[in-house]
Amino acid sequence: MEADVTVIGGGLVGSCMAYGLARLGARVLVLDEGDVARRASRANFALVWVQSKGMGMPQYSAWSYASSEGWAGFAADIRDETGIDVVHQRPGGFALCLSDDEMEARRRYIERLQAQPGAPAIPYEVLDHAGTKRMLPDIGPDVVGAIYSPADGHVNSLKLFRALHVANQRRGVTYRPESVVDSIEARDGGFRITGAWGEARSARVVLAAGLGNARLAPMVGLDAPVIPSKGQVLVTEKVAPFLHYPMGTVRQTDEGGVMMGDSQEDAGFDTVVTNPVISVMAERAMRMFPLLRDLNVVRTWSASRVMSPDGFPIYAQSRTAPGAFVVTCHSGVTLAAAHALVLAPQVQAGALADELSCFSGTRFHVPQAA
Template identity: 55%
Template sequence: MIGDYDVAIVGGGLLGSAIAWGLGRLGQSVAVLDEGDIAKRASRANFALVWVQSKGLGMPAYTGWTVRASKAWPTLNAELKEQTGLDVALQQNGGFHLTLGEVEYAQRTELVARMHNQVGAADYRMEMLTAAEVKKMLPLIGPEVSGGSFCPFDGHVNSLRTFRAFHTAMKQLGVDYFPEQPVSSIAREGGEFRLATARGEIRAAKVVLAAGNANQTLAPMVGLSAPMGPTRGQIVVTERTMPFLPHPLTTIRQTDEGTVMIGDSKEDELDDRVLNQPINAVMADRALRMFPHLARLNVVRSWSGIRVMPRDGFPVYDQSETHPGAFVACCHSGVTLASNHAFDIAGMIARGALESELVGAFSARRFDGDATPNGSGYY
């Protein structure tokens, strides 16, 4: 074996830990280099959706990639539970995007039609439902709800427990986790990668960059590119209440613990030290119009976080031509795509090459000479 490890993964968040677990289950020796627990991780703005609906407008391959992930999630859930005993609370019986008023309903109907009309898009069975049809499935909706779209592949999980399950399972598989060791430089010498940290050097035959927005700085060290366009989001959480929401929404979900999470904001702002209270007010107002009974609940916490976001919102998966054995993975939907990262991406890295179809669709080369704004959605 070249180096201390088969693979060194930079980034121990949900993306990096999913790939690390996947490599560990394939018998690879793996080191995960991570920041400390007090680091401001992008996953703080995580909404924990396993989401297919609306994904891929402008890139049909992304629709297929998310459908593939959604279908693989039950297998991932079962394997993690069998290995660790932890239940990540996967609920996957379909999800809604609700509309308020006829204008929003018409806009959503147009979006659904555009998604279905994309050449090469996977069949993900998103359909529009009237208010009466929605009410049969969500009896407590308010009178302003005009209907909405429904996708049977959508769902959600307990993302904190998922993160814990990956790290517990990684340890059981012999993956070495090194917190408080952010990587400052990467060099390839003598057929191996040398990753410098404040606590020493790690050597590995391959390296995977899974460090979220930091990939933009790390990728050029190994001849790769990771154009990022991070955004800020805010989340509001209420006290626990009776079960009332059997299907998650793009903007509201009831956790397995009974709390209600509200969050659909997106700002071109990278300071997460303060909250924009007018944005919280708008999110809360829309939630109350969708479910009026929420008015009696107390808000128990609210926070903002910086989301990982490739420049156009779609994932980036690449391998280096100048530094063979170096890979980069960037995505916004770390929960949705966790099964693909654990099974598919990890398998490709173990074999030493990404599938040509994946690189063709998601390579950062699509940004060459382009300044495409973020526009793919941010669920």
């Protein structure tokens, strides 16, 4: 066997898993697609976001919070290893509200979220316009108020993507791009993975192929019924820093561009940018921060989120083919620390912790009511 573990997928999720496994001394092979691929890792909004996560599954709330708590150490490790600062910042984040209805809905939502049994007490404040303006002096008169949580933050996710590649290369991870996987077979106590590029063998396999997991998982007796959720984003030219906190839908990158998001559409794999959607996003962003008005938008894009039926991650080990794991989520940035520092060690140890059993794909096999 050429590797202990083969990770299928070289995006943020796969790279974090490979990194975490390599840290523990595993010989890791990463199989990735090429230059043109559906890569959420190149298109995401780069938030490390906690405040609104986990309605209906408090374990997800706890998991996201734990990851956000581990992020600073994770970022420091990556920087020490690669010299690349992924610019993780945790000044707290705002969900800005543009109407009383929205304010009330968000306030009630976060109360219900945290009232769930087992949900973590994530610190937050409900701010009115004046309270918000004290922290964000550039908000417009339409901002009614905000939910602020000091747990929220953001990073430079492209720097993270590159840093993980560099770190993995330094740790001896074998990276094989342009290697689309056609088949996975459990064989001889391990796995034989094949494609047009050839074949690879390893004792374990981690499916981290994003939307590709839907096709791969059944090959090893796993379930990952993920579908695309279209998201569109706009970014402006570089501007001198003025937004010192991330919002759920507006953030300024460390390089200066202001990103505006985030839409969700069920549009299959179509990833064209459509003007009505970016218009709504631009208008709302401008109402939040009127000084965005005259900035030039230099780029827009659209990509597919990796969405499970309930929106939560899928983590599981195969019962029929032990050693095969599936790792799929739509928050590869927020969960990067958890994947690298918590999930990867469990894969290395050969069993996922009981706390993660709620994330198994078997949850989608709810028996029909009699």
